[in-house]
Amino acid sequence: MSDEEDDYMSDAFLNQIQDVKPGVTMVRRVKEAMKREVKHKEINIKNRQKTFKEQEKESRETALQSSISNDNKGFALLQKMGYKAGQGLGKEGAGRVDPIPLNIKTDRGGIGMEEAKKRKAEEELERYRKKIQAEKQNETKSLQDFRSRVQTEREERKMEGDLRRSQRACEQLDSQKDITVPREEWYWPKVEDDEQTDDLKEEEEEEEDESVELTSFDKLQILTSYLRGIHFYCIWCGTTYNDEEDLSTNCPGNTEADHE
Template sequence: MASENAEEDDYMSDKFLETCVNVRPGLVSKATSRQYQLEKNAQIANKQNKLKLKKQSEKVVREDGLNVKIGQDNKGFALLAKMGYKPGMTLGKEGQGRAEPISISVKNNREGLGMDSERKLKQEEMSQMRAEMRHKRQKVYHQEQSGFTKRMSEKFNQREVEKDLDDSQKVCEELDAKANIEEPEEWFFWPLHWLEKKYAKDEDEESKEPPEPVMDIYTPPEKLELLTDYLRNNYSYCIWCGIKFKGVKDLWNNCPGSSRSDHD
């Protein structure tokens, strides 16, 4: 009997804790919280509907009031009638004023009275600024396009000069070799591989001093011009005609000129 009472009074057992009700303050069940949220949402929706109905009714009353003309029993109309005003007339001494009352513009926001005009002014300024920026961009674009065309033309001309110089160097080396010339008159009259061979030969000879560095003081067009004069004066050869003339007289009579543009 004592053991049964002890077992019933075991407050730490799971069975005893399951029968207890949670009455701690500040805690609500999920169902209660959900019900509270639904009621709150319903109250908010009800307020919004009332506000919407109020605005609609105000709009209807306002439009009805604006559509009704001022009657002759109105004090303002009576004062105008004493000064000679009749329905349909325009205001002003010479009839230059308004014939209809000033229309009402309802504000739908809490901004100041001058905000609309200021906003329109800013929008016009922004539109003018965008137009000016668009004009500047178009101007810069056309300048870049013309500059790009010029750069491409210069680049193409540079490639043509480099190609003509390379061809002239090969021809000069071949013609000088037939004339038993061991070194070119100018270091750039032949392709650069002859310099590599010369330096390698000098390195093999111990008694030789190190070769001096080549000073490149000419631009490619200047090199081409000097080499062209050398070929024409010494061999009566034109790189653009691609032939060796019989002599200087034959060259001057039958060759169009000493540049690529003369042969176009």
């Protein structure tokens, strides 16, 4: 173990403690011995020979901080050409004043390694930006799809409600004219299965197989036209008009949008 790292329990350290005047307490003697040890280490560090790299670094910093002297050959040539200290380079004196700073290479990477690292970092950054942009676009698209789906479902529920309302109105108005069978089975509200006979079920199943499946939108358009043409009734107005002229004159139109 070196002098800088003496063990406080070693014989050398204990001998130093014994040199202290008798009568001084043990704690105080230990503290004084520790102070002497710290001071001894500071002196050793101060007097330690500097490494080659440290000397080279100090010399370089000293040279960079000092201005170019007249002994420099390049500076002497500039002065012969009319250059004065502190003046910018060039004919107009608008060029560089201070020397180009040094860029000391301290790692073991080869020539061009820094540019390769910089280019790789830029590529990684660009990929990250594209990834974030794609995620944002996906989130925006998902949100738009969700809103569109919700809007479609809301419109479908509204249309189903309007269709049921039209069916009830059709059944009531047909009954007032002693019409006992609807023009189409779906013109009236659906009858529960337990109220239908087996023969009627078979007929409906055959008709459903032969007929083209209509959407709720198609049924609503057909049924509202039937109510307006036969009964002069508008589900949007909720009114039965006297005749076709009264309907066309006082009803805004045959769609819900016309009544908004």
